[in-house]
Amino acid sequence: MDETTTLNPGSPVRQFSILLQNRAGALASLVKLLRNNTIEVVGISVQDSRDATVARLVVTDPDTTEQIFMEKGIPFTSCELLVISLKEAGPELLPVLDTLMIAETNIDFAYGLLPSQNGRAMLAMHVEDYDFAVSVMNQAGFKLIYQEDLSR
Structure with missing residues (x-):
């Protein structure tokens, strides 16, 4: 193994946190938007409250996901x-x-x-x-x- 491979085995997994309206179908619509762009959700955590839902998503293509969210005006944060x-x-x-x-x-x-x-x-x-x-x-x-x- 060369030194570069040892020091940098891969990019960190990125998670997106999205604030969704607490209504039926909001999460399904988000997942459908991603799937229509050949992006799969491989991890999900949902924290629900009366007014809003925080969805944490891990996806197969974070760069394209970020681009879609920005184009569609979907507010998000991301972390490693x-x-x-x-x-x-x-x-x-x-x-x-x-x-x-x-x-x-x-x-x-x-x-x-x-x-x-x-x-x-x-x-x-x-x-x-x-x-x-x-x-x-x-x-x-x-x-x-x-x-x-x-x-x-």
Whole structure:
């Protein structure tokens, strides 16, 4: 492996947070807009309130997604996620959490992604220091997922 590959194995997974009106079909319309542009949603987390819904999405093509949102006037924010591939969803969760705890790295939020093409579970986490968390998880031997791994 060359030095560049070792230092930069891939782009961070990007998550979009979108504020949607709390009405029937709003999320489906958003997913349909993306799908009509050959973009698939591979991760989703929804936080509902009376007035609005915050949808967090991980997609197969974040660059085009950002362009669509800007063209359509859809307000959004984006952030980087640490994504770990798990051989076994249940038993591997605790070692992931323990590794981050020992490194004294906080997890702001986490949720599961849809299974990968090989059927493995994936855990997406927003951490306080992405680069540090990547280093810690690599040293601990965990399989990290990058945006290129999600683009189908």
